[in-house]
Amino acid sequence: MSLHRRPLRLLALPACAVLLALAGCSSGDAEARVGPPPTPPADVAGLCAALHEELPEKVAGLARTTTRPESDLTAAWGGSAIVLRCGIPKPPKMSDPKQDGVEVNGVGWLLEKLPAEEGGGFRFTTGARLAYTEVRVDKEHATDAGMLVDLSAAIAKTVPVGISSY
Numbered sequence: 001m002s003l004h005r006r007p008l009r010l011l012a013l014p015a016c017a018v019l020l021a022l023a024g025c026s027s028g029d030a031e032a033r034v035g036p037p038p039t040p041p042a043d044v045a046g047l048c049a050a051l052h053e054e055l056p057e058k059v060a061g062l063a064r065t066t067t068r069p070e071s072d073l074t075a076a077w078g079g080s081a082i083v084l085r086c087g088i089p090k091p092p093k094m095s096d097p098k099q100d101g102v103e104v105n106g107v108g109w110l111l112e113k114l115p116a117e118e119g120g121g122f123r124f125t126t127g128a129r130l131a132y133t134e135v136r137v138d139k140e141h142a143t144d145a146g147m148l149v150d151l152s153a154a155i156a157k158t159v160p161v162g163i164s165s166y
Contacts (some may be wrong), residue, residue, distance in 0.1 A: 032076035032083060034067040040087035040131070044166050047131040047159050048073050048086035054154040055084070060147040081141035084151070086133045086159075089166060091125050094132075101127065107152040124148060126155060130162040 040048070049072040057064050062078030075084040093099050093110060100111045110125040120139035126132055133155060137147065 030066065030079075032065045032067050032080040034071075034074040034076055034080070034083050034085065036069070036071040036073040037085050037088040040073070040089075040166055044087045044131045044164065045073070048133075050158040051086055051131070051133070051154055054158050056150050056154065059150045060141070062141065078141060081138050082147060083136045084133060085136075086131055087166070088125070088132045088134050090132055090164060091134075094125065094127055102148070104148040105152040105156060107148075107155050109148060109152075126159070128161055128163065129155065129159045130164050131159050132164055132166070133159065 039045070052072040052075060055064070055075050059077040059082050062081055065076040065079055067074045067076050073085060073087050076082065091110065093112065102109050102111060107129070108127040110127055112123045112125075114121050114123055114136070121142045122137050124135045124137075126134075135147075135151060
C-alpha cells in the first residue's frame with residue numbers, strides 16, 4: 001500500500017462518498033456474530049483492548065451492538081452492518097503499492113470493495129499502525145464515509161503509528 005508515496009487526505013473521501021450514500025440510523029440486530037482474529041501477540045492484544053475501550057457508542061448513526069463471542073478484539077454497530085476486528089495479521093494486499101488507500105485524521109486505511117460472494121460492501125484496514133484493524137461494512141450500510149472519521153479518532157488515540165510485526 002503506498003500511503004507514504006501518495007497519501008490521500010480527507011479530501012479523498014468524496015471519492016469514497018460516491019460509492020457510499022446516506023446511512024440508516026436503525027440499531028439493527030441486538031447482537032452480532034463476529035469471529036475474532038487468531039490470537040495476536042500480547043502487545044497487539046493490549047493495543048486492541050485499549051482501542052475497544054475508546055470505540056464510540058455510535059458509528060455513522062448506528063448504535064453499538066453486543067458481539068458474540070465477546071472479545072476485546074471485536075466490535076459491531078447496527079447489528080453486523082459495521083464490524084471491526086483488531087489484531088488481524090497483516091493483509092497481503094497491504095504490500096501492494098497499487099492498492100487504493102485513504103488517510104482520515106492521520107490514520108491510513110486500505111480500501112477494498114468486497115466481491116458479491118463475500119456479501120458486497122467494503123473492507124477498510126488500517127496501515128502504518130502497531131496493530132492492524134479491519135472494518136467491514138455491508139453493502140446496505142456502506143453509505144457514510146464519516147464512519148472512518150468516527151473510528152479513526154479512537155484508533156489514533158490508542159494504536160501508535162508504526163509497522164506491526166504481526
